[in-house]
Amino acid sequence: MPRHEAMLYELLQGNRVRCNLCARRCIISDGGVGFCGVRRNEGGKLYSLSYAVACAANVDPIGKKPLSHFHPGALVMSIATVGCNFRCQFCDNWSISQERDIVGRDFPPEEVVRATMEHGCQGISYTYTEPTIFFEYAYDTAVLAHKHGLFNTFVTNGYMTLEAIEIIAPYLDAATVDFKGGGDPEFYRKFSMVPSVEPIFEALKEMRKRNIHVEVTNLVVPKIGDSIERIKELASWIRENLGEDTPFHLLRFHPDYKLTDIPSTEIRTLEKAYEAAREAGLNYVYLGNVPGHKYENTYCPSCRELVIKRFGFDIVRWNLTADMRCPKCGRQIAIKGKFHRTGLSFPYPVI
Numbered sequence: 001m002p003r004h005e006a007m008l009y010e011l012l013q014g015n016r017v018r019c020n021l022c023a024r025r026c027i028i029s030d031g032g033v034g035f036c037g038v039r040r041n042e043g044g045k046l047y048s049l050s051y052a053v054a055c056a057a058n059v060d061p062i063g064k065k066p067l068s069h070f071h072p073g074a075l076v077m078s079i080a081t082v083g084c085n086f087r088c089q090f091c092d093n094w095s096i097s098q099e100r101d102i103v104g105r106d107f108p109p110e111e112v113v114r115a116t117m118e119h120g121c122q123g124i125s126y127t128y129t130e131p132t133i134f135f136e137y138a139y140d141t142a143v144l145a146h147k148h149g150l151f152n153t154f155v156t157n158g159y160m161t162l163e164a165i166e167i168i169a170p171y172l173d174a175a176t177v178d179f180k181g182g183g184d185p186e187f188y189r190k191f192s193m194v195p196s197v198e199p200i201f202e203a204l205k206e207m208r209k210r211n212i213h214v215e216v217t218n219l220v221v222p223k224i225g226d227s228i229e230r231i232k233e234l235a236s237w238i239r240e241n242l243g244e245d246t247p248f249h250l251l252r253f254h255p256d257y258k259l260t261d262i263p264s265t266e267i268r269t270l271e272k273a274y275e276a277a278r279e280a281g282l283n284y285v286y287l288g289n290v291p292g293h294k295y296e297n298t299y300c301p302s303c304r305e306l307v308i309k310r311f312g313f314d315i316v317r318w319n320l321t322a323d324m325r326c327p328k329c330g331r332q333i334a335i336k337g338k339f340h341r342t343g344l345s346f347p348y349p350v351i
């Protein structure tokens, strides 16, 4: 079985170790494995078992992450290994996130970077499962990617320690941080086996402090995690702590894994959540998993001119000046990086 010595762990008495990558800070006995299933203590040394064993590697439009204000139109090489530090009962990637055998194919960092460039991608996304749990693989790949002029993005549940963020920050250009159920602690305890949501908020503030481009998502789960009031509270927190220009994506839930008796989120509920987040003062709010909806688009916060038209993950019309301003009123639109035409797809239905 491949293994690679872990980063960020400490030796305790009796050959036990503490892993300090994610906020669980598992204490692992000799021979034991952490909660995520991919980090094992062997004689007082912690090893990553999934290093360079990719269970997924795909070329995706950056809009799929979703990142709407970072290198719009770019293509990214998306990689993942098995394992996760959450147990979300609704996970749509459960077949890999909850897998406990280390399955996948050898895909070392040098090959990931080479494949990224060969496929015409501008960056790499560490995604599908939680990148914190394959941190060493992500870190080595990210360092190499920067040397080749590629950017790196994490799609993460945000349950990272501040130490982990400090280490990856020089190489991490953007992060999508995913909330579920509006960040309700009870929802996290009951449906994801997460004892506290506080570390996610701390991680977000740390990313902001370290100048990592951040976009926040929230999965709106009918009946059990669709409180409009809570979504408004989360939006207010984002505005106060991350800034009013932070993109906020409200994602439609689809039944999956163990929560198949809950229906998809109604469009009207998503629209109410959108309105609440706008009322909380956020400039860029989006609906996700609703291809063709008008709230997939970017509108100028000042004059409401449609400046980026989308369908699903693709950009179908780009209506910004070369210096990323609204063509109608001249307001600067908060976008990091440049526009890449690789992600443009025609034709798509126009609403």
Ligand code: SF4
Binding pocket: 019, 020, 021, 022, 023, 024, 025, 026, 033, 034, 035, 036, 037, 039, 084, 085, 132, 133
């Ligand atoms: S990364 Fe895994 S082993 Fe480390 S603290 Fe988190 S769940 Fe535990």
